[in-house]
Amino acid sequence: MSGIVVVFDFDKTIIDVDSDNWVVDELGATDLFNQLLPTMPWNSMMDKLMEELHLQGKTIEDIKQVLNRVPIHPRIVPAIKAAHALGCDLRIVSDANTFYIETVLSHLGIRECFSEINTNPGFVDDEGKLRILPYHDFLRSPHGCSLCPPNMCKGKVIERIQSTFKNEKDKKIIYLGDGAGDFCPILKLVKGDYMMPRKDFPVWDLICKNRELVKSEIHEWTNGEDLERILLHIITSLISSEDMKNNIDNTSQLFDCKFETIALGALPKPLYVPQ
Secondary structure (H helix, E strand, C coil), X not given: CCCEEEEECCCXXXXXXXXXXXXXXXCCCHHHHHHHHHHCCHHHHHHHXXXXXXXXXXXXXXXXXXXXXXXXXCCHHHHHHHHHHCCCEEEEEEEEEHHXXXXXXHHHCCHHHEXXXXXXXXXXXXXXXXXXXXXXXXXXXXXXXXXCCCCCCHHHHHHHHHHCCCCCCCCEEEEEECCHHHXXXXXXXXXXXXXXXXXCCHHHHHHHHCHHHCCCEECCECCHHHHHHHHHHHHHHHCCHHHHHHHHHHHHHHCCHHHHCCCHHHCCCCCCCCC
C-alpha cells in the first residue's frame, strides 16, 4: 500500500447526479417526493418514498435498472482504477445509501477497488422493499454536529478513519467531494492532507468563505477529466520513486493513449456497513 487514503463522496463526485433525485425522477415519483419532502427529514422521507413506490408495484429490479444507467463522466472509472492500481486505499463517505452505491459500483466493475463504504444503510427487506435507514440514529443518539444533517456527520467518519492510523504518521488523506455535507469532514483534515472540492458547488463556496479554517492543501476540479488528472498528479507526487517502480507494471495498462504521452512523474477490502 502507498500510505494514501483516498476518500470519495458519491453523489455528484463519482456519479454526476444526486442518486436520490435520479431514482425519484426516473421512477416517475417526483410529485410524491415533493409532497413528502416538507414533512420529514430527507433520509426518513426517502425510506417512506421507497415504501410508497413498493405499494405502487415498483420492484427492486426497477430500481437497479435506473441505477445502472446513472450518468457518470467517462474518466471517473479509469481514475478510480488507476488510483487503486497505484496502491491507494480507496473509501467512500456518502449520504446516499449502501444499496445505491453497491449497485452502481458493481455495475461499473469497480466495487473491488474500495475497501470501505460509509453511508446510510440501504437493504431489501423480507417483503422485497428497499429500506433506507440513517447512518447515525438521530432519535436515540444524535451526533451533535451543527454542520451536518441529522442522519450523518461525515466529520465523525473521517475522525474514525484517522484514528485507525494514528501510529502511521506518513498516512495522507485525499478527500473528494462537492456538497455542503463535505465541509465538516475537510475541517478534520490536517496539514499534508489534500482536499479536492468540485468548483462552484456548495463545498467550494464554503471553503472560499472560510479558507482560514481549512488546513489541507486544496485542488479544485470541475469534471471527470479534471478529477482524473489532478488526483493522479497528487498521488504520483506523494508516492516515492521506489514505490512507483513497484507499481508501474500494474498501472501502465490503465492509462490510455492520452496519458501515454505524459511522464508518470509529471502527471498533474471488506465492506464496512454501520449498524
